[in-house]
Amino acid sequence: MVPDRRNSLHERGRLMYTTATAFLEALREVGVSHIFANLGSDHSAIIESLAQARKENRNLPRLIICPHEMVAMSAAHGYAQVSGEPQAVLVHVECGTQNLGGAVHNAAKGRIPVLIFAGASPYTQEGEVRGSRNEFIHWIQDVFDQRGIVRGYTKYDNEIRSGDNVKQLVHRAMQFAISDPKGPVYLMGAREVMEEETEPVTIQPELWGPVTPCALPPQGIAELASDLIKAKNPLIITSYLGRNPEAVGELIRLSRRLAIPVIESVPNYMNFPADHPMHVGYQWNTAKQNELLAEADLVLVLDSDVPWIPIKNKPAENARIYYIDIDPLKEQMPLWYIPSKRFFKADSHVALQQLNQYLQGVDLIDEEAVMMRWRKFSQIHERQREELIREEQPDPAGITPAYLTACVREVMDDHTLVLSEGISNYETISTHLQTIRPGSLFTSGGGSLGWNGGAAIGAKLAEPEKNVISLTGDGAYLFSIPATVHWMANRYRTPFLTVIYNNRGWKSPKLSTLGVHPDGVAKQTGQFWVDFDPSADLARIAEAAGGTYAKTVKKASELKEALENGLRRVREGRSAVLDVRLPPI
Structure with a gap:
């Protein structure tokens, strides 16, 4: 694809069109509505571009002043969770990057799409180009590997080196952020680069969308459905399936069809209605064995990092385990293993739709066994609610x-x-x-x-x-x-x-x-x-x-x-x- 550099986005003349201007336009194009910012000496071009846009009444993301970077990143995190729309965070060189601290960890582990941009100390010191070093701090804040500070937590990191392709870098970074498993991405750019005058580039956002969600393979659907139908005591465990509210409805449908009870383990979202007869509780650092988990002969894990803690609470040795997750290998967790019959890298909403559709055409379901299971776990659910009322x-x-x-x-x-x-x-x-x-x-x-x-x-x-x-x-x-x-x-x-x-x-x-x-x-x-x-x-x-x-x-x-x-x-x-x-x- 050859970028269209026709002068369609900005009237050339006395007003500058810089890398910073293109960067801000790119954020708007990728769906960012708010920039949660803690500004510094490296952001002069961005401040100038924002002021220019306001003067011209041009639409750019709204800047929210955040006196601390931890709060900035957490605000972007909360916005993205609730709205489903990725947001941006602006921080000051390597100091601001470090001040993001645990908030980057949270976005990474919570799989939240956030684009982080940090400036960098100027790379010239004698006024060679606009933005050259003019404050003592520019020498103090110059480090060898600024991107490395967050590299263990981001899906993608890069440095903006030219205004000619800054939009492409922003769109590529955001494509990483919004593709499952979602997560934060990091871009940095020195002050001279962001101040550089450049030509507008037109990007077609529809060509930079997220990777299509994965589905279960046909043979996997048949195998899992067969084992669920045969199971005497199937159980479902989930933690963050509810990140997509539509997936909750599909889980309800599956649970109702086969009378499968559901446990929420360390839930990050509302994954299954607490008043549903098949909801049989929550667990976190549970100090004792969950008897329902011990009795299960098949456990279907849907979107969970820690469905149980083996030293305290785990399934029976002969239980069949199926794992469906957007990240079933937990690639960023050095120590993690739950031996399972099958691991499927799939979107839970898509997988449940497939499974429910498959079960519609199956005639071998033991309806009497399903009814008995429904009565059993409905009673367990009611006893749990009575205990809650006492507590x-x-x-x-x-x-x-x-x-x-x-x-x-x-x-x-x-x-x-x-x-x-x-x-x-x-x-x-x-x-x-x-x-x-x-x-x-x-x-x-x-x-x-x-x-x-x-x-x-x-x-x-x-x-x-x-x-x-x-x-x-x-x-x-x-x-x-x-x-x-x-x-x-x-x-x-x-x-x-x-x-x-x-x-x-x-x-x-x-x-x-x-x-x-x-x-x-x-x-x-x-x-x-x-x-x-x-x-x-x-x-x-x-x-x-x-x-x-x-x-x-x-x-x-x-x-x-x-x-x-x-x-x-x-x-x-x-x-x-x-x-x-x-x-x-």
Whole structure:
């Protein structure tokens, strides 16, 4: 394909058309609506191009000022999750790249399409071309391998060396980002390159689309369907099938047809309705064997990185395992193996459509066995729900995580998006939130804390008519850089409700230590070095930074009213933070 360089996008003359201008146009062409930016001395050409575009009333992505890069990346992450549209992040040379930190990990592990652009120190120092070094920091910030900082987490990285093909590089990078398994990509460009005048290039975006989703091979469909029909105790486990809400409907259809129960393991999304008779629970760092998993003679894993933890909880040795995943080999996980009869690299939505269609033409299904299985697991489902209700009763001794989550569930409606980063309460939140709508629950998909605040801003930008509730532990709240988060929420009118599950410390490291040393010295002495006493006034941090409604809740009797008041403030256009005091760790 020969690029069309006809002067159709910009009137040549006294106004410059630079690499930066072409770069910004390319972002618009690939579907980016927002640039979450932390600007520096390397972005002069981009700033000039944005100002020029505003003066000329030309349409470019909206720039969102982000005083911290972790929040910028998390906001792009949340926006992409909720909307399905990739976004861009702009950071300052290698310092800003490093400040992205765990947010790049989260996007990589959560398979989120985000294009990151970082400038680079100028490569000239005597004024040879526009953009040459003119500040002392340009020598300090010059490093040998800036791209290498994030190479272990990105699907693609490259350096922009000329304005002549910058659009092609952006489209190619985004093609990587939006093709399964999705993920972040990284481009960098020195200041002189971005300042370089160039000629407009016309790109046909339809020629740079994502790779077509994979499907099951015909023989694989027949084999899997046959084994599912023969199985006495089939089981389905999933974690992130719900990233595509349409896949949830196909999973419901399969589960209903053959009465196959479903377990959500470390769910990143709402994968299967909690009120469905075949929903039989959640698991995370489950400390004991799940009996339903142990009894299964066939386990179908759909989109899951960690369907179980073998040292604690696994299927029977003779169980047949089928693995369907967009990344069934987990190519970025050095240690990972779950021996399975078949591994299929396929899109779960497509695979389930194929399987359901195949089952329509099968006459060998034992309908009586299906009915018996349906009754059995419906009863198990009901017993689980009864147990949940018992756990949710108010405790005179203090607010329990189960009761808090149940109260959050009561204030939710069909216009609510929930972001969960509860960590030590992760399983409790999943279990008691009982989500039933596809596209209503999100987690980071990774393991770096602090995603919750920025992601809430991104989610609200993507769906401004929705009520966004962020559920977070006190440790994850502090990692989120709340001063930056709530300044941004105030400036960009993205109000949301934060509920802090505050046990005044890092409970997870304590649980991890006890998991390895259940009767160790740390337990005997009570020394875990994880408490946050004296406790900070977490809600008022947000109040000071962004005019947020702040309230600390210590009594169960105050909780429901506090949640209702917080959501009312959000609907009125003001963020709210509830610091809910749980029993200390």
